[in-house]
Amino acid sequence: MQELLGKKVADEIKNYCLDFTGKYNGILPALAILRVGDRPEDLSYERSIKKRFLDYGLEAKDYSLPENVSNEEFQEVFDFINNDDEIHGIIIMRPLPKQINEQEMLRKFNPDKDLDGITDQNAAGVMRGDTTAFAPCTAQAVVEILKGYNIEMAGKKAVIIGRSMVVGKPLSMLLMKENATVTVCHSKTENLKEIASKADILVAAVGKAKMISGGYVKEDATVIDVGINMTEDGHLVGDCDWDQVVLKAGAVTPVPGGVGIVTTAVLAKHLVEASKRQMHLETPDDQKDEYVSEN
Numbered sequence: 001m002q003e004l005l006g007k008k009v010a011d012e013i014k015n016y017c018l019d020f021t022g023k024y025n026g027i028l029p030a031l032a033i034l035r036v037g038d039r040p041e042d043l044s045y046e047r048s049i050k051k052r053f054l055d056y057g058l059e060a061k062d063y064s065l066p067e068n069v070s071n072e073e074f075q076e077v078f079d080f081i082n083n084d085d086e087i088h089g090i091i092i093m094r095p096l097p098k099q100i101n102e103q104e105m106l107r108k109f110n111p112d113k114d115l116d117g118i119t120d121q122n123a124a125g126v127m128r129g130d131t132t133a134f135a136p137c138t139a140q141a142v143v144e145i146l147k148g149y150n151i152e153m154a155g156k157k158a159v160i161i162g163r164s165m166v167v168g169k170p171l172s173m174l175l176m177k178e179n180a181t182v183t184v185c186h187s188k189t190e191n192l193k194e195i196a197s198k199a200d201i202l203v204a205a206v207g208k209a210k211m212i213s214g215g216y217v218k219e220d221a222t223v224i225d226v227g228i229n230m231t232e233d234g235h236l237v238g239d240c241d242w243d244q245v246v247l248k249a250g251a252v253t254p255v256p257g258g259v260g261i262v263t264t265a266v267l268a269k270h271l272v273e274a275s276k277r278q279m280h281l282e283t284p285d286d287q288k289d290e291y292v293s294e295n
């Protein structure tokens with residue numbers, strides 16, 4: 001059984017970012033992290049972005065607002081970072097509190113700064129197979145891991161458990177673009193275990209600690225565990241029951257140390273791509289779509 005370590009893939013992305021800042025000495029791609037309130041998971045993600053971006057030679061500035069901030073004040077801060085030429089990308093910690101009008105924000109969000117692919121323009125681009133659209137970082141991270149470990153996707157049966165807009169749905173499009181045959185499952189799927197156990201590539205994005213037991217896994221399958229769950233005794237575990245899954249799978253991502261670290265690295269890669277675009281540093285090759293579906 002091969003352990004698919006996120007660090008290997010993240011290090012390749014780090015080199016890509018360092019190459020960019022080395023080549024364009026004097027350009028410092030800058031990310032704005034917009035956070036409302038102090039949710040521990042948001043603070044932890046923010047810390048890991050800042051730490052990694054420092055290593056990657058990129059800047060991450062935080063814009064934190066109190067939980068009870070008014071919609072008007074929130075939109076003002078958003079407008080500022082969305083229009084500031086020295087900010088090349090934005091990540092917003094979501095969900096936002098109820099008083100914030102997310103649709104108002106999304107309507108004006110510059111898609112070239114939308115590094116986590118939450119605007120309709122980027123979602124549509126991902127659906128078309130347009131490689132210049134920003135896909136949500138976690139969904140993209142799954143594909144980067146598979147590519148980074150040379151795991152064949154074309155013609156393979158991929159089963160994704162979870163259909164959220166941040167993971168399952170965009171990932172189904174990205175895997176389809178890689179010519180996998182994709183099945184998306186959710187809480188109403190019947191015979192889930194049977195469907196999952198036919199997959200060459202099984203992606204668990206459920207949010208239920210250790211739900212995926214050995215019975216869900218085909219012999220020698222590749223299993224990507226997106227889940228991040230905190231146990232009662234304070235341990236971080238995935239959606240897969242590691243002890244069981246490793247007995248069946250050919251390759252598995254650990255939690256922690258798998259998808260999470262690559263997600264932050266993809267955010268960094270997206271920031272570099274956004275900076276190139278905004279500073280008109282793209283070469284024709286960078287802009288070229290590898291494949292845009294005509295269907």
Ligand code: NDP
Pocket residue numbers: 138161162163164165166167168185186187188189192205206207208226227228229259260261263
């Ligand atoms: P959501 O809660 O938005 O979606 C969960 C999905 O799982 C839903 O589609 C839901 O189905 C489905 N589901 C829930 N229970 C079952 C079940 N018993 N059987 C089959 N399907 C089920 O979660 P996210 O997509 O946002 O996140 C999924 C996991 O990934 C979480 O653990 C999250 O913490 C983690 N995550 C990790 C990231 C990383 O960087 N590694 C980043 C983002 C998320 P239905 O649609 O029918 O409700």
